[in-house]
Amino acid sequence: MPAGWWTRKRHYFLYVVREFTALPLALWLLWLLVEIKRAGDGPARYSPHGSTAFVVFSVIVLLFALYHSVTFLSLTGVIIRVKLFDRPLPSGLISLAMFVLWAVASVVIGFVLIWFGR
Amino acid sequence: MPEKRITIKATRYDPEKDEKPHLQSYEIPFYDESMVVLDALNYIKSDVDGSLSYRWSCRMGICGSCGMMVNGTPKLTCNAFLRDYWPQAIVVEPLNNFPIIRDLVIDMEDFMHKLKSIKPWIIRKQEIPLGAGEHRQTNEQIDDFRQFSQCINCMLCYAACPVYGLNDEFLGPAAIALARRYNLDSRDQGLKQRLPVIGDSEGVWECSFVGECSVVCPKGVDPAKAIQQTKLDTTMRFVLPYGNRE
């Protein structure tokens, strides 16, 4: 295959973008590990990293993460088969349920973090 | 009104003469709005150059012979209308990701072996005798696998799959869709025999979900769906205590 194969089609391009957005995500998560390690030294000695560049980077990574989540959860409707009274549930409903679960999980985790963080 | 004409650029390759494939240009009359790319090739072969080689038969999108790259996209040429391209030239090439035998004819032996490797037949622990009649199966049970049983083996999905292009050990979209067709059939009990092939690293796990196979499929088989469903199923079998059920 020619090296530029992924530029030939929108689908290929989106796919390669999706694959490569995983790299900054991984970097950001590594950074998070460093931050956690630093936080282990106690609140008195910890100051979170807050440069503008890092905030911008974080926002971009957040967008990437959302892109992954949305594509992944949309797919669930296609791949998960649930039968109710011998009829398969419509895929839209399954995806919707997944998005709702995602939202609920986010709220719960956020709540727990803030609750225990205080 | 002067007759409309259209330019077809077709891949020519004769391994006895040519070092590598090249395009040859033909300008032919576009005399009927219903003409498809296959009609254009037939016109060339019949009236211009009898040496152009390609496969075709049913010209109704069911035999799966006439898949080619049409302007870079895998298509059944019996169903690619000239009017959708005219007045631009149309480039017709053999399907991507396959060795070329001659002109527009690809070598698909690899698929024939892969098809056999997934055991595409009904496997029963105990055959029921013919005298006992048919297995009972409802239309709803057929709906479970209907989509995956529509595959015509046209190879468009393999031509669209960059994973197959980079690694031809990959079992590929059509073969996995057909494995799923049998695994979902209420009459079949062969899942365990197929798992070593489809659950292998060159099976479903080689797929990184580009999804183009399902875009180009002319029969709505959605092989990408079959593959992702199989990934989920094999994972569940691995993770859940009751997952190893028949």
Next chain:
Amino acid sequence: MDFESYDVLVVGGGLAGIRAAIAAVEANPRVKVGMVSKVYPMRSHTVSAEGGAAAALRPEDSYENHAFDTIKGSDYLADQDVVEAFVREAPVEVIQMEHWGCPWSRDPDGKISARPFGGMTTWRTCFAADKTGFHMLHAVFQTSLKYPQITRHDEAFVTKLLVEDSRCVGVVALDMRSGRFDAITAKSVILATGGLGRIYAFTTNGNICTGDGMALAYRAGVGLKDMEMVQFHPTGLPFTGILITEAVRGEGGYLLNNQGERFLKRYVPNKMELGPRDIISRAMMTEFEEGRGFEGPHGKYLHLDVRHLGEEMIDRKLPFMRELGREFVGIDIVTDPIPVRPVQHYMMGGVDADISGATPMAGLYAAGECANVGLNGANRLGSNSLSECLVFGAAAGRAAAEYASSAKPVTANPVDALLWDEARRVEVEFLEKKGGDERIGAIREEMQREMDTGAGVFRTKEAMEKLIEQLGGLRERFGRIRIDDTSRTFNTEVTAAMELDFMLELAQTMAVSALAREESRGAHARRDFPERDDKKYLKHTLAFRREGARPRLEYRDVRITNFQPQARTY
């Protein structure tokens, strides 16, 4: 020289061929079976069959009913013992296909469903939506992959039967990919090469349907039976000839003329749209002649209307028809009527074979559309052909395996010489042909046009005599063909030339057989002899090849058991 040797060799990889191969192995697991096909088996034209396969499976049906419908449909030219055996085996074979994974559409209780079909008095056409042939072919082909005894030679074009001491001992085949000629020998050979629709310009048949097996047998001296009997299907799409299944009418579709009238009430008032194909095709041609057809860019047509059936029903029972309408005509059959006209569809005639598929030549069998076992007579009923492929494919497979178990092995010596001669012939006549000026495409198109005119739905003495003369001229021009392609690799121009050679031969037998049958029976409708003549023509025509002359014709009485010929009205 080395050559592959089998016990049973099947030529053709469609439904009949694969069924025969499996039957041979199941009859005797030690049998080595070869299968040679000019295309990959799943490309075979069985794939285009749509409507279904007939079998008297339902409790309200009976063998007698199915047999009577078939015999009446055949206009009493069917051999009745063959029909009676067929109707008993068809249900077994349909069940066998079910066991092999064919996704038959089901009744609510989970049993195989059935739909009404033309000329059938009850619901007995089993179906897999409207892609029955596709599903059957893929099911049987994929099932065949599990038999290690079956070896395939895909994309090999058979040019000649090997005959030694008037026994068929194999074939010479051109391997498309390598350009090599191979002798593939076998103790018995089964021809299952399908139809010859490409002899006509307007046909439902795919590009591969060129009557190869019939021509191979004919050249080896075997007679061709009832070659005048050609079926025209009432509903093909104009221009392409794509088949619109009879199931559209089976499920309740109407045929309408340009007055919006269900004109079949004047022709088959008791059956209407469920009349047999020969009569409906003639009715449509008559509507055209009397000015009640629509005029389109591709000639006259009528309307096939399913709008009243509703989207839900169409999507469940006729999804492929909706797809064909959308993809190939740009209409939605839910909201638009379908333009249709009669189109060449099926060849009743074929290689003379008996109830077990055996031809008069020792070691040679035939099954499916390329054979004439006496089932279809002068008009085949829709949905009998898929069942025929199963029943007689299996019968031929068993008989060939049985023959092979007691036959002498094939000796290498004459085979070598025969292979050499045949390879030389093809090289001289085609591959190394120099100095010709006739394009095979031009000759083929002219043959097709002439056949449409001279051997179409309605026939006359004058038109057929002219046809025979024209075919003679085309044969002469064929001697001066020009071949552009000199490559040995996948040379489809040489195979197309050999196919045309076969078709010219067969076209002549069809025209000569048709001219000699001075009556109207089933699909053979003579304007100059509009009545059936049981005194003279309750007989099969047999055509034998003569070098450089018109074929010699013989006649053989039809075998009648329980159903005396009577007037055929619907």
